[in-house]
Amino acid sequence: MTINADLRILSRATPAATAPLVTPTGTGILHLGLGSFHRAHQAMYTAAAIAQDGGDWGIIGAASRSRTVVDAMHAQDLLYSVATISPAGTSLAIPGVHTDAFVAGDEPERVVAHIADAGIRIVTLTVTENGYSYSPATEHLDLDDETVRADLQGGAPRSTIGQLARGLQARARAGAEPISILSCDNLAANGKHTEKLVREFLQALPGGEASDVLDYLDRAVTFPSSMVDRIVPSTTARLRDEVTGLLGAVDAIPVPGEPFTMWAIEDAFAGGRPAWEAGGAVFTSEVARYEQMKVRLLNGTHSLIAYLGALRGVGTIPEAIGIDRIADAARGVMRNEYEPSVDVPTGVDIRAYEAELFERWGNSALGHQTRQVGSDGSVKLRQRIPEPALLALGQGRMPHLIALTVAGYLSCHAPLGGFDPGVHAAAMTDPARERLAVLASGARDGVDLARRVIIDHRLFGSELAHQDAFAARVGELVDTIRRSGVDAAIADALSATEEGMLENDPTDPNATNATKEARR
Template sequence: PGVHHPGLAADGQGAEVVAALGSAATRIVSVTVTEKGYTFGADGRLDLDSPAVRADLSGGTPRTALGLIVRGLQHRARTDGSPVTVLSCDNLMDNGHRLRTLIDEFVDALPAAERPELQAYVATSLTTPNTMVDRIAPATTDEHRDLVARAVGVRDSVPVPAEPYRLWVMQDDFRAGRPAWEHAGALFTDDVAPYELMKLRLLNGAHSLLAYLGLLRGHRCIDEAVTDELLGGAVEFAMREEILPTVPEPEGMPGKTYVTELLDRFANPALGHRTAQVGSDGSLKIPVRWAGVLAESLAAGRVPRVLALGLAAYIRVITADDAYDVRALGTAHDGARQRLTELAARASGPAGTARLLLSEGGLLPPDVAQHPELGYTVGEFAHTLAVHGVEAALRSALT
């Protein structure tokens, strides 16, 4: 109490953020901005058509996460040249390597005069370890701020609510040293991928299913959705029978046990994790969370029916104005909504709309998106959702 630790906001304090990132006293820059914050396009590369990215490349105070990071690195390169680690803690497969690729692409897109010094610094003085963070953290609300103020007597404008469960797995590749996080339970490993894949496909993949189907069932929060007997049963079936067969088990983490733990974690009513929040930016999340499961299942001759229903539910949530009560449940925001809605206008009927958006909407890799059996199944579920409702669709998915 009495000690003030100021926070900095990129919106209005970008120059101060760059200076803090570029300070020799800063040894680790951790990044948690979700998929949307990395400003990559449908091909996974830096979106050079984005006005925000173009503005950051042209100079001035940066606004994007990558712009802030790279300008911070540039500040270091021009001053003491001290090494640093940028640590992605986001739900991207191979997140450290992907972040490094995006940083390299941003640097390569800078004006020619700015490149050589920065390219040399990045090549010799930067590491971006892969990580996996497994902890559900819903959006901060005024209720959380008031709770912290009452509990500890300090007004924190950005407290982070989180569940009791926590697992943090990292590559031990820190160029400027690190705290002894292992004493607090962090796990260091040479291969983060199995942990990452299990969490991404089971936790995040099931979260998205609960969000879209939960919205259509009228559930405001994830705990309501997973304790809905029909919906929760369908998602559990998807986790155990559709997703788990595509997930290699990390050492010490049996998949069946992890699924059971997840169902209990989802059902925690204290989290208040809104379905609309989890369902936002599905056009970016679905390729990361569901595409691999769908691809591997289709290659093995299986159409995952609950995941197919999830695709139909997402399309209905994004394109049908009357899909659910937005006033009561909130809006699932998505940067692709306008594009997908315009594409949907070219189709006829719910099934035709779903098949068109699946094949041409950029939601999945072409070989998955254009798979005829998947397209047929998603279309049938879209028709059932529109004509008979979500209960009938869930029952059909489980037959």
């Protein structure tokens, strides 16, 4: 167990062993969403960049609503530790790159002021898929959202998109220095998606209020896309105790993370950028391929593991993937249903990548919780399942294991009367949970529930809403889970998948390479 000596100690007030300070010479980044993922991911890459090249790339962190992290950071000289956890042990690093922190919900005007500040050249975001105020059904800005409507009327904006738009508007008026907005959330083409939502907000402003800022966006603002990857579980009291023992100082907000980390970024920065490649970031024109690979193979499969594990009564991902039937379902959905929809990035060994995923999920020391992975499925699954499912359906194949994923989600978040999904499912949160509960209360059975959710309410988008056979298959599996248990539903989906594959000749010249490989 070691502390990375290249990064500074937890607090300048503690007598713990000193280390060379890696201190930014100024502040160049505003980050929206001061959660654990940012502190274990982008902050670490920025620390590596400053350690290599120096520079004024310090980060002002804006938490959405909670004061917990902000208050603790100020009490600890804006420092905290990142604990990299594996079965081999725990190592600590302290990024030391934050120059300030505040709560955007308490001071929304500060977000606008920082974006307008010429010294800020990059705004990064980890506000989760749910933080972009858009309608999954239309993929456009949700102009019916109360917060968005209020932001359009004026005053200090409170929605993330409103803050970005109003901040860029203020920057355009203040001198229009170049700036880049870098989304780090699990959204397809997240840069273009963010730009579209910001432009839609500005175009919805009354009169000609947005003309100047729209011109500014055209000539001096970029929205690079990026793909981020690192498993970062919730912090526990046990971790705090372990970190205290390693540091010889109390850290109230240590962040746990797995050894694996990846960041693929489109190199399109209007006002410069840190040398994030010093931390291993990949600058590439194939961000969309990295995003496909990660969101479908990792995140899509991860969701299946979480729902099946929770319904099986286990609390962590390593426990869930340790159950043979769940591991079989995970391999099946990854190889047979997600992989055919992925354009693999140049130079990536897809078999090695998939094998590494199972090693990561099996990291028993990390203890990633099924309830954490299974939360917010109404937004997450909308990014993960429609295109792979539609591809299979368009080829005449039923994606039974993607259907099982949705059935697991509905069974956890909208259980039918008389069915108890267990404590781990009950602990999952979701912005659609209240609406789903209403739909479940009026549903005759699983098929009726699935059709209400997928077809009538279009929870997973308009295209999948036209696939009645898929909704029916989801409903059948919901009923199997309710009547016979999750193991029976897994066996059903795996058996149907195998039967579907055997119906076709593996030597069929019209089969895709990925499908042929999956059949072997």
